[in-house]
Amino acid sequence: xxxxxxxxxxxxxxxxxxxxxxxxxxxxxxxxxxxxxxxxxxxxxxxxxxxxxxxxxxxxxxxxxxxxxxxxxxxxxxxxxxxxxxxxxxxxxxxxxxxxxxxxxxxxxxxxxxxxxxxxxxxxxxxxxxxxxxxxxxxxxxxxxxxxxxxxxxxxxxxxxxxxxxxxxxxxxxxxxxxxxxxxxxxxxxxxxxxxxxxxxxxxxxxxxxxxxxxxxxxxxxxxxxxxxxxxxxxxxxxxxxxxxxxxxxxxxxxxxxxxxxxxxxxxxxxxxxxxxxxxxxxxxxxxxxxxxx
Amino acid sequence: xxxxxxxxxxxxxxxxxxxxxxxxxxxxxxxxxxxxxxxxxxxxxxxxxxxxxxxxxxxxxxxxxxxxxxxxxxxxxxxxxxxxxxxxxxxxxxxxxxxxxxxxxxxxxxxxx
Numbered sequence: 068x069x070x071x072x073x074x075x076x077x078x079x080x081x082x083x084x085x086x087x088x089x090x091x092x093x094x095x096x097x098x099x100x101x102x103x104x105x106x107x108x109x110x111x112x113x114x115x116x117x118x119x120x121x122x123x124x125x126x127x128x129x130x131x132x133x134x135x136x137x138x139x140x141x142x143x144x145x146x147x148x149x150x151x152x153x154x155x156x157x158x159x160x161x162x163x164x165x166x167x168x169x170x171x172x173x174x175x176x177x178x179x180x181x182x183x184x185x186x187x188x189x190x191x192x193x194x195x196x197x198x199x200x201x202x203x204x205x206x207x208x209x210x211x212x213x214x215x216x217x218x219x220x221x222x223x224x225x226x227x228x229x230x231x232x233x234x235x236x237x238x239x240x241x242x243x244x245x246x247x248x249x250x251x252x253x254x255x256x257x258x259x260x261x262x263x264x265x266x267x268x269x270x271x272x273x274x275x276x277x278x279x280x281x282x283x284x285x286x287x288x289x290x291x292x293x294x295x296x297x298x299x300x301x302x303x304x305x306x307x308x309x310x311x312x313x314x315x316x317x318x319x320x321x322x323x324x325x326x327x328x329x330x331x332x333x334x335x336x337x338x339x340x341x342x343x344x345x346x347x348x349x350x351x352x353x354x355x356x357x358x359x360x361x
Numbered sequence: 362x363x364x365x366x367x368x369x370x371x372x373x374x375x376x377x378x379x380x381x382x383x384x385x386x387x388x389x390x391x392x393x394x395x396x397x398x399x400x401x402x403x404x405x406x407x408x409x410x411x412x413x414x415x416x417x418x419x420x421x422x423x424x425x426x427x428x429x430x431x432x433x434x435x436x437x438x439x440x441x442x443x444x445x446x447x448x449x450x451x452x453x454x455x456x457x458x459x460x461x462x463x464x465x466x467x468x469x470x471x472x473x474x
Contacts, residue, residue, distance in 0.1 A: 147382055149468040153370040153392070234363060266363040269399065294446045295399050298460055327447065330435050330457040 157270055160238035164273025174359035175256040177274035179296055182262030184282040185306045187214045189339040190257055194221045196349055201254035205244045207236040207261045235266040238273055253360055264293040275359055276301035283311045287320040294328040302333040309338040364404040368412035374468055379417045384473035387418040391470050395463035396430035397446050430463030
């Protein structure tokens with residue numbers, strides 16, 4: 068049956084029903100002009116295509132174009148200009164998240180790093196240091212609720228997102244978490260992304276800024292090896308500085324490499340364990356919170 | 362990077378476009394990919410073939426158009442084209458450059474039936 072008009076098989080002159088293919092195979096004279104078509108359409112008709120049959124042969128072929136079907140008023144091939152970013156859907160959800168957060172005066176920060184850089188410990192120390200300031204945390208990990216449990220142990224509100232096989236949080240996940248957390252006006256919202264220096268760089272969540280955390284044990288070359296992440300970040304925290312004397316690390320080289328991929332990046336040397344640099348980090352946070360509420 | 366997610370983004374746009382424009386099949390899909398976008402082309406080609414199955418773009422030919430990487434040089438103040446994110450400024454040799462373009466990842470157009 069024709070998928071366009073629903074008409075049945077071709078009918079021979081003597082009334083015997085037979086399919087078009089069979090008619091061809093048997094070499095029989097046949098016609099299958101659809102009922103709604105004039106018996107002899109005026110040429111050139113856009114859907115009629117010569118297919119090797121001699122002209123004048125009472126035989127009109129339809130649906131021989133690339134589409135395999137003929138639809139009145141439609142050409143067989145079209146070019147559609149799209150000009151849409153592949154991540155446009157994520158970006159539009161992120162923009163909606165950003166509008167909500169801005170309306171509430173909430174400072175949302177997207178904390179990104181490789182696994183084991185000390186994000187959660189830094190976050191626990193930060194929550195303690197911020198004292199009574201209202202805040203909430205969104206934790207992203209492939210599995211377990213261990214990090215959200217650690218955050219809740221400080222008394223802060225936290226939601227754990229498990230991404231399963233996913234290597235990053237996306238704007239929709241964070242949007243749902245924001246709806247569930249209902250952050251208070253003028254509060255902090257920390258989003259701890261999945262530990263990964265690659266993919267989270269490409270997914271806007273609606274945050275005010277990305278903060279990249281890099282521990283001194285990871286190697287000075289990491290900003291050069293994963294430039295996307297450090298280019299996207301507004302602040303880099305060089306964490307675990309208390310370990311620097313034990314691992315032959317050149318902190319100035321870390322900073323030079325960070326500035327090479329992102330000349331505008333802010334850098335704070337910090338140890339969540341000893342508290343070194345925490346005051347600078349808290350000042351940075353309060354300045355951003357003031358911007359969010361301006 | 363996350364080529365599977367990118368392919369899923371492409372699929373969702375294809376399905377939206379198919380509804381909006383009433384087409385059944387995509388034969389060619391052209392992407393514009395900036396040099397700094399971090400897209401691994403062979404990985405995206407693989408993901409594309411897998412993710413498009415059962416969508417109007419199943420079996421479509423994927424064409425990727427490279428867009429140049431652009432950066433602003435903090436030393437000479439000019440906007441320059443770079444082959445590599447960490448390349449020095451081709452005009453003054455400066456090493457402090459901030460990317461200003463080249464991270465594009467978009468569907469330019471598609472040929473449909």
